[in-house]
Amino acid sequence: MMKKLAVFLIVLFAGMLSFSASANNGVVVSQTEINEESIARIYLGQSRVLTGVNLPEDSATRTAFEEALVGQTGNQLKRHWAKLKFTGRATPLETLNNDDAVIEFLKSNPQGIGYVSDKSKVSGDLKVIATF
């Protein structure tokens, strides 16, 4: 019983470690240099200087990005974007399936901005704008 509990705790701890490690590895990527405030403005629908793309709503990377750099929780942002969408203030940002789709989009869109969970995927013309 104690053994099982110990194994469980180790697995849980390892899981937490790997989760926090991947959360710390998140990066915002674009071909265009931009400051951190602009990132929040783009993802709040207040600025269109660059075209932002999102990862799916259930992605842990998206949650970490929104809390760290946009300063809002997923629920808050959902309400915020519902307001923008139904009043014509902004068009919802496109959602791409995974890191690779985001990288591919950014490579072919100089005016695009996105975030991925894995820094090592950033290459070529792409720059790391911020980390989270």
Place this chain on the structure above:
Amino acid sequence: MKYSLLASISASALVMSSSALAQDQIEWSGFGSIAAGMTTGSDDQLFGYDNDLDFNPGSLFALQAKANLSDKLSVTTQIMSRGSEDFDLGVEWAYLQYQLTDSASVNVGKLRLPFYMYSDYLDVGYSYHWLRTPQSVYRVPFDNYTGVSFQHNAFVGDFTFNTQIVAGNMQDDISVIGGETAEAELNNLIGFNTSAIYSNLTMRVAYYQTNDANIQLRGIDGDVDALLTLLEQVGADQIITELDASEDKGTFAGVGVMYDNFDWFVGAEYTELELENSYVPKQRSAYITAGKRFDSWALHATYGKTDDKVMNPERFAVPDPQLQAVVNQAANIVVTETAYSSIGVNVNIAPSAVLKFDVTHADNKLTDESDVLASAAVQFVF
């Protein structure tokens, strides 16, 4: 009128969808609210509810279609079905939008008149914490106008300024005395609103005016008609002009503030509406609201108050005391002085749906009557 407009919108929606299918650029979305409510006292009436459980007054469904005609030009229509109007379909918004720059755009068509802080999202209950916006303030009996709107976002230091300038006119059947409807028309309507956002704090000011406001007074209420006829007979036409809302000047001013750090929030709004040389009193309205969010639920409370005042009552002076009493009654017909207190609980039941409970107590200081309404609603977006 409603059906021909609907027909033309449906037709344009069809054209939109067939042409847009090729471009794969039509975006469908929607929102809704299913609400039920009943007052607790057998004689109580509030916001269209009485002592029988009713699903109609607060329920609505809306479908929005947006098609991008180019990078900068888009067309959006929002079709809504409200329980309070027997679920008849109506066009709530229908406009062309042109993106001028990264931070400026112009809309033309049927739009929301943004009197209040939450006017734009009035029907999207999912986007705010109340089950319904505070009726102490949100009480102008029309929501939309036809015309132009210019929107601009500016960033100054750590502030974001959202400004909107509107111009157009409003023509609608509005509800007036005792639930009766009257034709109303506002022409040469112009105004603006600006929100300053600093971190978790939003401050807003709004001002609108018209020099040609008209509300049909005859034929709405038998007593009013009888009074107007009587005034004509005694040659007191001046009083009729003073009561009548005809080519009159109207102004609306409002201020609002909201602080929301996601754990808790507090906000308030104050508005003043005036329609010179008419029976409509100066309407002063306010509320204050606060709440706290927990993991998947929230608790909030709101206190609101209306405080109306008949402007320059001397303009209704007639020599006959008996007639004076009737005239005074007419001049006070829509004066309200009511305090509203409500508490609400919200539970997130799905990522895009929230279940809300609300109990509102209304205390009419003029009639000394009080009404209590209990409601529940599921509000969602898709």
